[in-house]
Amino acid sequence: MMKVLANLIEEMGATIPFPRGAAIYRESDPASYLYKVAAGTVRSFKTLNNGRRQIGAFYLPGDIFGLEAGEFSAEAITDAKLLMIERKALVALAARDNDVAHQLWSLTSRELRRVQNHVLLLIQSAQERVAGFLLEMADRVPAGGEIELPMPRQDVADYLGLTIETVSRTLTHLERRGAITLPTSRRVVHCRSALNQINAESGWQLRGTTGQACYQ
């Protein structure tokens, strides 16, 4: 029977509660643990020398994270429960068990693909970034047609490389366009096809040619 990483963490790890805002690890810390989110939401981020903050990822229930520890910091966005397992233990296990080794590799590969997609988000227009972000979140939470954002606007902004004002404006703009509705500031009822269309539309228009109907 193959050992599944997620299960291993549950069997071998301890569950620790982190209150809203609590630090899980810091950039300066040695990377000692891997984590699985049992409940709540986590942000992984880096603070640049100029004081700005870049959020590298949001981790939701079920996600495993901590691979980027040592480079990034992590904090609980909401009250959270985390399963923790020592990296040492996993690496030792991987040395004896190929399944585990392979899954550590897979996990890293998945993370790599995630960051590559993040790059693709960051080169687009504000509208496309926000639309892309909403689609990403919609894919990750079960509920159909509606998302409850666990993070404040500032976190969204720092994830997308925008300002909080631009995020806010863009959301109302998307609402006016009919791509989403905002019953409350954190709840987003979305029209997936409309959001997809925005991404297909090419924010700064395809140079030269037709370039119609962007931003109204």
Next chain:
Amino acid sequence: MMKVLANLIEEMGATIPFPRGAAIYRESDPASYLYKVAAGTVRSFKTLNNGRRQIGAFYLPGDIFGLEAGEFSAEAITDAKLLMIERKALVALAARDNDVAHQLWSLTSRELRRVQNHVLLLIQSAQERVAGFLLEMADRVPAGGEIELPMPRQDVADYLGLTIETVSRTLTHLERRGAITLPTSRRVVHCRSALNQINAESGWQLRGTTGQACYQ
């Protein structure tokens, strides 16, 4: 004696020449090989639905690449010689040899860190992006104080999420500032400390007040 991945590729792989501009693999291809650059330069990129192109990485002699195959395409920027090895063969070897498994993981982790740094580049101002790019290249090629860029401006632009005009203007701007000299358009004599200073300067300054403890 531990098996070193780079050596394995050389021992087990075949050397293939690729002329300037030749495709190495395409996004649609199955990811069958890992490559090591013996000579020349390679670009890995993705073409977005709107026609724009994002370059994910440049690979120089000595670099191993191909992990992102299946998601990205790769082309030779200059005439290149590549060592190729089947992924299958490596994965099979990894199943028996922990060293190999561990190195495949390390390679992926390094790539992950590289892409994370790319994200940090992309959220900065044009000047910082170009300065950061030059510093990155300077770190990767041996010669001290001078770089020979193997890629055209368009590639630099697509790597940095800028237009070719902005890259060009920014380079002349850096030259006027005294951070670099451009004997020819592809050769860059750089002053590392000046470039570093530009990055420290924070293109867009920290907003608001003292930059204390926002986000709790």
Next chain:
DNA sequence: CGTGATCTTGAGGGAATTCAATGTCGGTGG
């Protein structure tokens, strides 16, 4: 009901893009 945190909206300015034209370099053929 006030207080602070979060979010939205507006006005103005700056930075990068777009469009367009000119400049440079290496190669090829007259």
Next chain:
DNA sequence: CCACCGACATTGAATTCCCTCAAGATCACG
């Protein structure tokens, strides 16, 4: 050898998009 060509690069003018600064609105909570 030089004129011409195409690929690559630089520069300028106008525009667009996003940021900055500032004020107001909304929400949660004591």
